[in-house]
Amino acid sequence: MARRSMRNEIVTAALEQFHAHGYNAAGVKTITDAAGVPKGSFYNHFDSKETLAVEVLRVYGEGRLDELLGGADEPLVRLRAHFEAIRDQVVRLEFTRGCLLGNFGAEIADHSEVIRDSVAAGFRQWVAAISATLAQAQRGGAVRAGLDPEMTARFLLNAWEGTLLRARADRSAEAFDTFFAIAFGPLLADGA
Amino acid sequence: MARRSMRNEIVTAALEQFHAHGYNAAGVKTITDAAGVPKGSFYNHFDSKETLAVEVLRVYGEGRLDELLGGADEPLVRLRAHFEAIRDQVVRLEFTRGCLLGNFGAEIADHSEVIRDSVAAGFRQWVAAISATLAQAQRGGAVRAGLDPEMTARFLLNAWEGTLLRARADRSAEAFDTFFAIAFGPLLADGA
Known part of the structure; x- marks a missing residue:
């Protein structure tokens, strides 16, 4: 449950950061800071920033x-x-x-x-x-x-x-x- | 006449470079190299890359x-x-x-x-x-x-x-x- 929610926090923060600053300008550290999670936890949930972007696009599209x-x-x-x-x-x-x-x-x-x-x-x-x-x-x-x-x-x-x-x-x-x-x-x- | 033509060379090269790589990626050095003119000559013709961009847009728009x-x-x-x-x-x-x-x-x-x-x-x-x-x-x-x-x-x-x-x-x-x-x-x- 905690892991699931941390993943959601990262996706929500990434949507915000990607939207405001673009893909390249929004680094993993910026995203995990905005999500309020440790940077090290990022790779428990996503292989790469690219994988995260795919998930963000899916959530954005459905919304x-x-x-x-x-x-x-x-x-x-x-x-x-x-x-x-x-x-x-x-x-x-x-x-x-x-x-x-x-x-x-x-x-x-x-x-x-x-x-x-x-x-x-x-x-x-x-x-x-x-x-x-x-x-x-x-x-x-x-x-x-x-x-x-x-x-x-x-x-x-x-x-x-x-x-x-x-x-x-x-x-x-x-x-x-x-x-x-x-x-x-x-x-x-x-x-x- | 030579000055005039050097200016044109810079504008033509800049149009090509801006179009291919974008404004930020195309530096003054890249543009003067592509134009085949010394980098130092750039500022005889333009105050700044921004001034050059305005001239490039004018030429592009008319074309x-x-x-x-x-x-x-x-x-x-x-x-x-x-x-x-x-x-x-x-x-x-x-x-x-x-x-x-x-x-x-x-x-x-x-x-x-x-x-x-x-x-x-x-x-x-x-x-x-x-x-x-x-x-x-x-x-x-x-x-x-x-x-x-x-x-x-x-x-x-x-x-x-x-x-x-x-x-x-x-x-x-x-x-x-x-x-x-x-x-x-x-x-x-x-x-x-």
């Missing part, structure tokens, strides 16, 4: 999909609320974080095949959830009939990652306004 | 807009060819580069106000060129009448930057296929 896939709201309302919640977090943290999947993809996918695979798996899971939500919205008539849900989900997610990048570079919410105006206007909702 | 704004093709055909040319370069270089504006935005916009302003100016110039092209295409009936050209241009560019990020992270052209299928299909061209 954000529950509210998208469930709930009483209409599917398109849930989808919008999902992106709005991420936007609100980015604005609240003054544009310092962005998306962990996108950050890891940009920072280390070139250097670690294991992490590249985890990032890709995270995006696939996210695309599947958005695609299912779009298909549901389409059946209810809220999304244009001719759109392919999966292709559109992939496009939306790439557009979203680019939006996060711009919002962070500009330290401005303008890119978010653009995303919501076009994605939930002429792209998904009506024939313009 | 890609000529073929978009001119030429005999229909405006929507030119816009597509513009993105396809960037895609082809990324694929040819095996997904190692991406967009210098996006890269600089992600890597250093947080740390340098001067560079953040240059990146923002580069994007503004690019948005203006795409917006003008979309407005032209709209007048010819090739783009949906209800779309706001400027808002759509900003959205497209953010979607494009996200597409580049994903293509590089995955080392796959799939994100490009998605971009062209949605952007030049249901988003711009028809009411789905």
Whole structure:
């Protein structure tokens, strides 16, 4: 039980550190300090920082999909609320974080095949959830009939990652306004 | 004349080095070596690496807009060819580069106000060129009448930057296929 909980502490602290400072800048010592556990205990739980990163990506990926896939709201309302919640977090943290999947993809996918695979798996899971939500919205008539849900989900997610990048570079919410105006206007909702 | 040409050599070499390795990884010595000029000559031409980066961004930004704004093709055909040319370069270089504006935005916009302003100016110039092209295409009936050209241009560019990020992270052209299928299909061209 104690071991299990120490492992969780490390994962939680690592998510925070990786998100705030990036993979390379967050060393094992920084992570174990933030978790309040001895550095020596790290290797009882993880082979390497890379193995930890894979676990962090898994936890991060699952965290954000529950509210998208469930709930009483209409599917398109849930989808919008999902992106709005991420936007609100980015604005609240003054544009310092962005998306962990996108950050890891940009920072280390070139250097670690294991992490590249985890990032890709995270995006696939996210695309599947958005695609299912779009298909549901389409059946209810809220999304244009001719759109392919999966292709559109992939496009939306790439557009979203680019939006996060711009919002962070500009330290401005303008890119978010653009995303919501076009994605939930002429792209998904009506024939313009 | 010689001074002028040495300056150009430095800018050309810096564009290459910044694009291939990033701003922080490309030191002044690496750049002057690549330019084939003495390191000491650097400060005859630039106050700092930051000043050089501003000049590099200006040159980079101008380089890609000529073929978009001119030429005999229909405006929507030119816009597509513009993105396809960037895609082809990324694929040819095996997904190692991406967009210098996006890269600089992600890597250093947080740390340098001067560079953040240059990146923002580069994007503004690019948005203006795409917006003008979309407005032209709209007048010819090739783009949906209800779309706001400027808002759509900003959205497209953010979607494009996200597409580049994903293509590089995955080392796959799939994100490009998605971009062209949605952007030049249901988003711009028809009411789905």
